[in-house]
Amino acid sequence: MRKRKLFLYLSIVMTIGLCINMVASANTILHKEEFSREKNPWGSFGNKINELYEKGIDTKKDLDIPVYYEEELLFDIDSGFDLVRDAGFYAGSNSMPNESSAIIGIYPTDAIRLKDNGSAYTIYDTDGGYRLFLFFDKCNDYQTPIGFPIIVKNILSYSDFSVLRAGDSIEFVESIESVATLHKRYIKEVWKLEPKGAKMMAEYGFPCTGLYYLKEGLLKIEYEMLDDGKITIGNIELYRDYILPDILGNKVDYSILESDLPK
Numbered sequence: 001m002r003k004r005k006l007f008l009y010l011s012i013v014m015t016i017g018l019c020i021n022m023v024a025s026a027n028t029i030l031h032k033e034e035f036s037r038e039k040n041p042w043g044s045f046g047n048k049i050n051e052l053y054e055k056g057i058d059t060k061k062d063l064d065i066p067v068y069y070e071e072e073l074l075f076d077i078d079s080g081f082d083l084v085r086d087a088g089f090y091a092g093s094n095s096m097p098n099e100s101s102a103i104i105g106i107y108p109t110d111a112i113r114l115k116d117n118g119s120a121y122t123i124y125d126t127d128g129g130y131r132l133f134l135f136f137d138k139c140n141d142y143q144t145p146i147g148f149p150i151i152v153k154n155i156l157s158y159s160d161f162s163v164l165r166a167g168d169s170i171e172f173v174e175s176i177e178s179v180a181t182l183h184k185r186y187i188k189e190v191w192k193l194e195p196k197g198a199k200m201m202a203e204y205g206f207p208c209t210g211l212y213y214l215k216e217g218l219l220k221i222e223y224e225m226l227d228d229g230k231i232t233i234g235n236i237e238l239y240r241d242y243i244l245p246d247i248l249g250n251k252v253d254y255s256i257l258e259s260d261l262p263k
Contacts, residue, residue: 029127032072032079032106040105046142049120052112059257063111063123070126073107074151074182075190080106081134083186084208084223085201087145088247098144100136113260119253123260129153130182131262139250147244147252148211150218151179152262158216158238170223170231173210180221183210184231187223198225205247207234211254213261218242218254 074083080103081087090098104122111123118138125131133150136142160176173180187193187208193201198208202224208231212219217240224234242255 028067030066030068032068032076033108035102035105037105040101042099042101043141043143045100045104045136049112049114049136049142052114057114057116059113060259063113063260065111065123065125065131066107066109067125067127068107070128070130073124073126073132074130075186077190078106079103081145081149083149083151084183084210085206086148086209086247088147089206090144091248096144100142100144103134103145113257115253115255117253121256129262130179133254133256133260135252135254137250137252146250147246147254148209150211150213150254150256151182152213152256153178155261156212156214158214158219161212161214161219161236164221164233164236166233166235168233170233173221173233177212179212180210183208183223187225187231193225195225195227195229202234211244213242213254213256214238216240218244220244 073079078097080098082089087098090096096102107124109122109124112120113123114120120136120142121133122136123131123133131152133152134145135147135150136144137146140146156177161173164173164176170180170184174184187198191197193208201207202222207222207224210221210223212221217238220235220237220239221233222235223231225231243251243253246252
């Protein structure tokens with residue numbers, strides 16, 4: 001009798017401990033890692049994508065999305081991706097600061113979604129409640145991200161943005177979509193961009209740009225910086241098929257499975 005009670009007690013304790021560990025694991029917030037080229041050689045991410053394709057595409061598979069500290073994931077200048085600039089900016093660079101294997105080495109994730117058109121995206125969550133998507137494609141052998149990162153928190157409708165016009169302030173966009181606050185902070189605090197620099201970037205084809213994932217499509221807002229430092233809308237356009245050309249002329253498929261979007 002005593003043995004049975006002891007066994008029951010130990011079983012309950014172990015079950016409770018397992019549940020606690022599972023909850024703790026699910027809520028673990030990660031820091032970025034020190035990059036090691038030895039662990040993440042050139043082309044290793046592309047090789048991994050190709051290996052996953054060989055195993056077959058499973059769009060119903062639930063992905064284990066890691067949670068990172070927002071400050072490090074979104075606002076680290078050495079993250080390997082820019083929130084408001086096309087990844088094609090680094091094309092032809094000898095150093096390739098946005099090389100895919102380096103990004104994955106600093107911010108590891110197994111949350112990789114393959115699509116049947118040869119494109120893929122990785123997924124990260126932040127401790128601030130946002131979800132980040134980075135996009136990759138066979139057009140460059142998955143060597144770097146393509147296009148822009150997408151950040152999502154709440155999926156809004158195009159009607160919510162219908163009041164926006166060229167010349168409106170980014171603060172007006174912020175009042176509708178909180179992701180614009182992240183974009184503004186990146187421009188002001190990470191890049192510390194000034195009007196002259198913003199104008200020069202735009203002239204080279206890289207205006208500060210925010211992409212906003214909506215129910216009806218992808219909203220692209222190109223921002224301008226006035227002489228007084230205020231950021232305003234220069235151009236706004238909706239892409240209903242979620243496909244946009246990047247600066248290099250590649251068609252980037254930004255469509256995201258509904259199961260991968262924040263609930």
